[in-house]
Amino acid sequence: MTPREVLALCREREIHAVDLRFMDFPGTPKHFTIPIKALTENSFEDGFSFDGSSMRGWQAINESDMLVVPQPETAVVDPFFDSTLAVTCNIQDPITREDYAKDPRNVARKAELYMKSTGIADTAMFGPEAEFFLFDDVRFDSNEHESYYHIESAEGQWTRGKAGENGNAGYKIRYKEGYFPVPPTDTLQQVRTEIMLKLEACGIEVEGQHHEVATAGQCEIDMRYAPLLQTADNLLRYKYVVKNVAARHGKTATFMPKPLWNDNGSGMHLHLSLWKGGETLFAGSGYGGLSDLATFAMGGILKHAPAIMAFCCPTTNSYKRLQPGFEAPVNLTYSYRNRSAAIRIPVHSPHVNNKRFEFRCPDSSSNPYLAMAAVLMAALDGVQNRIEPGEPLDKDIYDLGPDELKDVPKVPRSLEESLDALRADHEFLLRGDVFTEDVIDTWIWYKTEHEVEGLRQRPHPYEFAMYYDI
Template identity: 75%
Template sequence: MTPREVLALCRQNEIQAIDLRFMDFPGTQKHFTIPVKALTERSFEDGLTFDGSSIRGWQAINESDMLVVPQPETAMVDPFMKSTLAMTCNIQDPITRKDYARDPRNVARKAEAYMKSTGIADVANFGLEPEFFVFDDVRFDQNEHEGYYHIDSVEGEWNRGSAKADSNRGHRIRRREGYFPMPPGDTLQDLRTEIMLICQACGVEIGGQHHEVATGGQCEVDLQFGPLLQSADNLLRFKYIVKNVAAKVGKTATFMAKPLWNDNGSGLHMHFSLWKQGHTLFAGSGYGGLSELALHAMGGILKHTPALFAFCCPTTNSYKRTVPGFDAPVNQTYSFRNRSAAIRIPVHASSVETKRFEYRCPDPTCNPYLAMSAVLMAALDGIQNRIDPGLPLDKDIYDLSPEELADFAKVPSSLGEALLALRDDDGFLLRGDVFTEDVIDTWIWYKQTHEVNALRERPHPWEFAMYYDM
């Protein structure tokens, strides 16, 4: 869409409000709204000002003024707000008019540009599988003298003995038996279908939807593959739709990696492939039907996985998911078919056009612009340096002995460990000025100060169970 076409769309749909959206540094979408008459063709070049010092991890107060620049190709008639058209924006410095280095969307744009400059590929396609939970009620708080959370779900196994009146009496999803149940046990079929239909109406193509493994309302909706920047934009749009569809029916959706203890967490599996001049570069005669280039890309991702975790699993809660026994990858391995490996080569991707591999480590709390850019940069480093991914692991990782597992490197066990790995291994991200040193330094500082240290300082409820009577 061009700016002129966006203005025409506003007239056709009797739009009265323009919602301007962008992504903050840690990964939360922000917005403000202007009347439609304030949007002109010049707005798409001149931008509109906002206070960058009030956005987490961005500007100091003495240089707070920043610009949002609407991107016409992202225009969407908002399905939840009255007479509103939404657009995703790029962030610029109002004096130099340079793209802002800490704008996550700018990092993704630079990653795509760097990939093209190498001559290796001209498109990096990502197909995303976001998982999430839909709960009926959630309460949580933490202060000086108490800390707790409480989650409730009509589907939850813990409600089997509940006296609450509901339409599903007796039909509860057992712990870790939530994969593909039928209604009435699956209470969220209509909700997921509404999410799917609204996504498609808003330009986000969906491959399918289903209930996921965990009890208590775990869902998955698969987004069709597309170029990196478009896929990241679509994931933001998707999360907005999920949260608002849930809210509309009195429920609440979360993309936290591990909201329920002792059950499966939520991942964001990334199906990845590189293309050039309309043809895939990943099909070949190597392991799993992959090309040598694809195997080297895999080698780069596996080599840099500890550093990638800082962006792909970016919360302290992320590491509650990556523990043995809950279908999340815990070793830096790859395999054909094996879903317990960090990288899986899908069996059903047998045709040339669908050949890809699936990076199973990321979770949906990640900032998709940063996470997918980092994965792409690791893959390009693997190709440029012909990094060998090593031998595949085609066994059930969870059944291996400690001696057998010792041959395979483990993924980081905490956000602090992942941040240290990023500090020690950031060279591949700095190429092409994609991730600047300032971006990496600010990311590590913010995560360490506001998340790692914040959690470390607070007592945990289970510590009372373990230690109160010591």
């Protein structure tokens, strides 16, 4: 929509409040609300001021003033609040009016512009499979004298022996057996369907919803692929809808990659294809029906995977998901059909326009603007430098012996390792001024100082189980 069309929509739908939304540097959505009378056509150019020093990883207190500039094409009527329009915004410097380098959405926009400038492609299509958990109750704390978490789920395997207010029907999902059960074992059918319909009402095309593998409420709702920036915008709206529908049903949603020990974690597999002039560049006669260009794109992603995982798997918890035996990729290789590889080429895509590959390492805790921008930059580097991905690995990787696996590169074992890899390998991200040195340095500093060191300094509850009586 144009600004004029947005204002017309507001009159048609009797909108009284406009919610201005953006994302902070680590990846948490932020917002503030203005009355409809404050929104004019000029607002889409002039923007609205706010305090940037209060945002994590952004401005210092002596240069705190910043602008949010609403983007009319993102406007949507909020499905949860009466008479409210939600609009995604870009961040600008109020003096220079330049787009802010550490605005994640700006990084994604620059990645698309850089791709077009190379002449390789004009569109990068991303299709995310964002998994999450719905729990009935979660309690946790960590302070000087205690550290714990407690999860309640009506579906959880561990509740089979519990007596509830209305008894216990016994329909529980066993560990790693949660894929596609029907109700009453699947207790979340109605919640997921409501999420799906709310997403459709917000303009996000959904391909389907289902229960995922883990016990205790693991879900997946798949969005149809779209260009990078639009997909990242959609993912913000996706998380917003999931969490708010869950709250309305008295539940809580988490995109934490590994909330349950000894069961499958939540990933965000990214399906990628590059297009030019309305035609896919990934269809060909090579392995898995892919073109040479697609093969080189895979090579670039596999080569730079340890570095881009600092954005795609950006939490200390991410690496608790990346363990053998839980369908998460731990070896940096590729395969046709094989879901245990870091990159999978789907077999159910006979039409040339469906040719793509799936990068399975990312998870749902990632900042989608930064994660997808990093993946695209790695793929473009692969194409530009004709990086070969090596030989495919079509066997079940989890059944291979040490001799067969010794030459297969592994994913980093921790966030710290990924940050070290990013520090050593980020030149490809700087091209086109997509990621600046300041963005890279701030990301490494913030993640190290606030997350890696924060976890390292605290006793873990399991340490008491192992060492208290030592």
